[in-house]
Every structure is written in structure tokens, then in C-alpha cells.
Amino acid sequence: MDADSDAQVMVRVAAGDRRAFALLFDRYHASVARFAFRFVGDRARAEELAQDIFVKLYRNAKAYQPAAPFKTFLFRVATNHCLNEVRRGEYRVAHTSTSPGDAEDGGVEVASPGAEQPDEAVAGRELERAVGEALQGMSERERAAFTLCRFEGMAYRDIATALGASEAAVKSLIHRATLAVARKVEALQAGTGPARSRA
Numbered sequence: 608m609d610a611d612s613d614a615q616v617m618v619r620v621a622a623g624d625r626r627a628f629a630l631l632f633d634r635y636h637a638s639v640a641r642f643a644f645r646f647v648g649d650r651a652r653a654e655e656l657a658q659d660i661f662v663k664l665y666r667n668a669k670a671y672q673p674a675a676p677f678k679t680f681l682f683r684v685a686t687n688h689c690l691n692e693v694r695r696g697e698y699r700v701a702h703t704s705t706s707p708g709d710a711e712d713g714g715v716e717v718a719s720p721g722a723e724q725p726d727e728a729v730a731g732r733e734l735e736r737a738v739g740e741a742l743q744g745m746s747e748r749e750r751a752a753f754t755l756c757r758f759e760g761m762a763y764r765d766i767a768t769a770l771g772a773s774e775a776a777v778k779s780l781i782h783r784a785t786l787a788v789a790r791k792v793e794a795l796q797a798g799t800g801p802a803r804s805r806a
Contacts, residue, residue, distance in 0.1 A: 613677035621668040628668075631677070632661055638759060639685050645742060645754050646689040656692060660685045676765055683769040686751050693747050737791040745784050752777050753784035 613634075619627035639660055644653035663684050671680050742750055751770060755761045761769070767777045 614673045614675075617668065617671050617677050617680070618673055620665065621671060628661075628665055631664075631681075635678075635681060636661070639681070641758070642682070642685055642754055643689055643692075645750060645758075646693050646747070656689060660688050663688060675768070678759075678761065679765040679768045682755060682759065682761070682765075683771070686755075686769050690747050690751065733795055734792065737795045738788055741784075741788040741791040745787055748772075749780045749784040749787075752780035753788075756781050 613631065616627045616630055620631065636657060640653050640657040643656035643660070644650060647653055647656065660681075664681060667684065671677070742753070745753065748770065752766055755766045755769060756763070763774045763777050763781075766781075767774045770777060770780075772780075
């Protein structure tokens with residue numbers, strides 16, 4: 608099932624086809640759970656949010672317009688749900704936990720899982736921690752825009768639709784978020800380390 612076919616599958620979902628819904632769930636569940644995890648920092652809660660998001664997707668299927676990319680529609684639902692959840696509660700993203708299931712402690716996968724040298728593994732974990740700290744320090748909308756761009760590979764136009772913002776606003780959000788990550792990485796390279804950064 609390629610990206611272009613997702614729209615047609617969603618049309619079938621709108622007509623009440625549960626098998627079509629199962630196809631979309633299987634394809635996007637992991638991405639939605641990772642997206643939610645970057646907001647709440649808890650695997651169990653992220654899984655619950657992902658389930659809630661897919662329930663909303665199913666209930667709002669008839670609102671979907673096939674001309675719009677399915678992934679954009681999905682992440683608009685996901686973004687709204689996650690932002691509402693964060694605004695309701697107190698969440699702090701764990702420095703070393705930026706996506707569930709990627710590693711034992713939920714890393715960003717910036718280090719090669721097959722790194723042969725212990726020093727490389729340590730450096731990889733430190734870089735994961737730096738990115739995690741940067742994510743924690745972002746506003747919710749910066750985190751959403753950065754995640755959709757850098758981790759989900761979405762275009763600015765589609766992110767703007769998902770966030771209900773202009774492309775210019777999205778570019779600004781991603782720019783600020785990228786600078787935040789760069790500062791944390793620079794602090795790491797300067798030898799201060801993310802946990803001891805003066806930033």
C-alpha cells in the first residue's frame with residue numbers, strides 16, 4: 608500500500624469498511640505512538656493516546672477529503688489530540704526517551720545500533736540525550752512541527768495543514784526548534800554534556 612492509495616483506503620473507511628481501517632492502523636500506528644510519546648514521555652500513555660487518535664480518526668472519517676494527503680489528515684488529528692492532552696496535564700519528556708520501542712530506553716536512533724566501539728555507543732547515547740533535552744525545552748507547537756518535519760518527513764505545506772498554521776509560521780517553528788537542537792549538540796561537543804549544559 609503506497610501513500611497515494613492511503614486516500615482511497617480512507618474513503619473506504621468513511622464508508623464503514625473496518626478492514627480498510629485495520630490496514631491504516633497497521634501502517635501508521637507505530638508512527639502515531641512515537642509522535643504521542645514525544646509529548647508525554649511515557650510509553651503506556653503514548654499507546655493510550657495512539658488508540659484514542661485512531662478512534663477519533665474512525666469517527667471523523669467522513670470529514671476526510673480525498674484531495675488532501677491522508678497522512679496530513681491523520682497527523683492533524685494526532686497533533687490536536689496531543690496538544691490538548693499536554694495542556695490538560697503536566698508532562699516532561701525524558702531526556703533519553705524520544706520514541707517508544709526504538710531501543711530499550713526509547714532512544715532517537717541517532718547512533719548506529721551496530722556500533723562496534725564502546726566509545727561510539729556512549730557518544731550515541733549522549734547525542735540522544737541532547738536531542739531529548741532540546742525536545743523537552745521546546746514549546747508544544749515547536750515540538751510538533753519539528754517532529755513532523757524531522758521524524759515523519761512531512762513537507763512544510765502539509766505540516767501547516769496539520770497544525771492549522773501558515774507555512775511561514777511552520778518554517779519559523781522548525782527554525783527555532785532546529786536551533787535549540789543545535790545548541791544542545793554544540794554543548795555536547797564542547798564537552799559540557801546535555802545534562803550539564805549551561806544553556
